[in-house]
Amino acid sequence: EAQVTQNPRYLITVTGKKLTVTCSQNMNHEYMSWYRQDPGLGLRQIYYSMNVEVTDKGDVPEGYKVSRKEKRNFPLILESPSPNQTSLYFCASSLETSGRGSSYNEQFFGPGTRLTVL
Amino acid sequence: AQSVAQPEDQVNVAEGNPLTVKCTYSVSGNPYLFWYVQYPNRGLQFLLKYITGDNLVKGSYGFEAEFNKSQTSFHLKKPSALVSDSALYFCAVSWGYQKVTFGTGTKLQVIP
Numbered sequence: 001e002a003q004v005t006q007n008p009r010y011l012i013t014v015t016g017k018k019l020t021v022t023c024s025q026n027m028n029h030e031y032m033s034w035y036r037q038d039p040g041l042g043l044r045q046i047y048y049s050m051n052v053e054v055t056d057k058g059d060v061p062e063g064y065k066v067s068r069k070e071k072r073n074f075p076l077i078l079e080s081p082s083p084n085q086t087s088l089y090f091c092a093s094s095l096e097t098s099g100r101g102s103s104y105n106e107q108f109f110g111p112g113t114r115l116t117v118l
Numbered sequence: 119a120q121s122v123a124q125p126e127d128q129v130n131v132a133e134g135n136p137l138t139v140k141c142t143y144s145v146s147g148n149p150y151l152f153w154y155v156q157y158p159n160r161g162l163q164f165l166l167k168y169i170t171g172d173n174l175v176k177g178s179y180g181f182e183a184e185f186n187k188s189q190t191s192f193h194l195k196k197p198s199a200l201v202s203d204s205a206l207y208f209c210a211v212s213w214g215y216q217k218v219t220f221g222t223g224t225k226l227q228v229i230p
Contacts, residue, residue: 004161035220040222041222042124042208042220042221042222042223043162043208043210043220044220045218059219090161090162092161092162104150104169104212106152106164106167107162107164107218108164109154109161109162109163110161111159111160111161112159112160112161
């Protein structure tokens with residue numbers, strides 16, 4: 001089954017304790033992205049990756065890191081989480097249509113990770 | 119700046135009635151427009167998209183959307199609402215390279 005998986009699904013942590021949220025897709029998609037969803041703000045893009053070793057900032061990258069060492073995986077790293085990073089996080093992937101990036105193609109979303117930072 | 123607006127936080131409609139969820143956008147150049155649906159405790163699912171061509175786009179679950187360039191709108195519609203359509207709906211606009219902006223979402227409540 002084609003899917004995007006995220007782990008963990010739920011996480012409660014404390015301020016300053018480093019954490020990683022994993023994301024994996026089995027569709028051989030080039031493009032992957034992380035979003036956070038907050039009430040009244042919709043989805044905001046944190047980081048995205050065009051392909052292995054190619055990443056770039058989205059609209060709200062502060063406090064986050066990513067890496068893309070393998071095509072299927074795109075972990076989100078919070079080096080020193082703070083309460084304002086409490087949110088619902090989604091990973092997504094899509095095909096990369098040559099010359100158009102992911103703008104042209106629909107994204108497949110993971111089930112979400114609900115993070116609470118105390 | 120590129121933006122997308124969903125002016126209604128919530129839309130209520132009776133089962134069997136037609137539904138409309140509104141979306142307007144502001145993008146320089148030609149936009150790519152998408153609708154996604156989010157059911158409780160789930161990720162977003164793709165419904166339909168407009169890239170070019172026919173202004174009326176048909177998608178999953180009987181939904182359709184009409185691209186109106188003069189009004190910069192991309193409203194989501196369905197002729198007859200089902201209770202199972204109750205969910206959170208997001209409009210999104212893409213432009214340039216890799217840039218995508220989501221609206222704030224509209225909660226659709228279909229009343230039996």
